[in-house]
Amino acid sequence: MKNKRWIQIMISSALLAMGGMAMAGCNAPKEAQTEVQNVQKPLVKISEVQKRSIGAPQETVAEVTASAERDVVVKASGDVLKALKKRGDQVKQGELLFELDPADVLLQKQKAEILLRTAQKSLKDGQFAAQDDLDSLQPLKDQIQMAQIDIEQINRTLDNFKVTAPISGNLTDFSVESGMTINQGIVGKIQQINPVKIKANITEENAKLLKGKTELSFYATNQPDQLFKGKTVYFADIMDTMNRTYELELQADNANLALKPGTKVQLRLTDEAEQEVLTIPTTAIIREESNTYVYLFSGGRAEKRQVELGRLNELYQEVIEGLALGDQVVVSGQHQLKDKQEVEAAATN
Structure with missing residues (x-):
């Protein structure tokens, strides 16, 4: 009798255990769904693209x-x-x-002027004496011309x-x-x-x-x-x-x-005015090989955006292309993000 009663107790316990497992199996999807629903969006810090002085001119x-x-x-x-x-x-x-x-040169000029006057007078007198033989006067004409050239050269020397x-x-x-x-x-x-x-x-x-x-x-x-x-x-x-x-x-x-x-x-x-440029914190920058990116925060999502950067001034770097004044970029937590992923911006103090 005792053995028969013991067997009945064991069978009842087994049935209760199987029932508990079945109930647990029915409740599992609901609990998992609740956990998925309770998963939070990544919390990120953001900063606004602003104009700042990038340094001295x-x-x-x-x-x-x-x-x-x-x-x-x-x-x-x-x-x-x-x-x-x-x-x-x-x-x-x-x-x-x-x-x-000019003393020495002036003496040369005086000498040349005397020679010129003498030759001119001789030519004048010779023209009366040799009207039938004018060719004989050619040496005098040449002498006059040479004297004139000498005087011209002397004048140029005096100018110098x-x-x-x-x-x-x-x-x-x-x-x-x-x-x-x-x-x-x-x-x-x-x-x-x-x-x-x-x-x-x-x-x-x-x-x-x-x-x-x-x-x-x-x-x-x-x-x-x-x-x-x-x-x-x-x-x-x-x-x-x-x-x-x-x-x-x-x-x-x-x-x-x-x-x-x-x-x-x-x-x-x-x-000075040119030093006021668009800047972002250096903590926002993601470097992949030779390219640079940031995550742009817009509409509750983080969009991966390629940017061209310029001058660096301590904690900030110039933005040449890719962003506009007032844009918001992720400065913390961006390295675990994916393009267009939903995120939550942390409250700023």
Whole structure:
């Protein structure tokens, strides 16, 4: 009896266990569905695309040069009778710089003039005496012509004894003094420094910053607060393959002669306003090989967007293409996202 009762108890327990398993099986899909429904969207932090200063204006080193330079050339040799200018003086085109002593040449001129008058008188007298033989007077005519040529050459030599400035500017490398003897050749230079030229070699990257610009600012390194303006007169279209730069030349007024040839200046390739650019936090950037992306937050979804970036300034980087002012980008949690995935933006403080 006891064994029979024990068997009945075991069968009842087994039936109860099977019933419990069946009920659990019926409830499982509902519980799983509830869990799926309770899965939260990825929580991300977002930041707005804003205009910020990307840093100080872009600059490069340039050099001040004379806008024109000419040699002071002496075409005659002789003693300096009078020097009117000295090194460093400002001169005007055509202004007398110094004069050579013309005494010896004037004597030659007097001699040639006497010979000319004598030949002219002899020709006049001979014309009366030899009316039937005019060919005999030809030597006198030749003598007159030679005397006239000599006088013309002497006059030109005398003109060369007065040395004038070929252009207006600053007299440099000039050491002519009264009483010294000089020979034909170059005795000095004149540099035209109003206006002046500003010359620079621009890298390929910086050349993009000058597109469409006709005027740039610059300053001397010892006076950073005093800005000068220069107009672009030449910007090379072809790169110098030796140093991989483009030649740039500006022209600037220099009425007060503050800018000296040979001086180094800082040339501003951009101004303050150009430094205000669209930026995003560097934490938003995703790099895949040579491309850069961000996730754009819009309509509750994260859209993967390729962007072109520019200058970097600590925590922010310039956006050249791909985003607009006011766009919102994901700055945290984006590395686990998929394109157009639903996300939830974290509340900002």
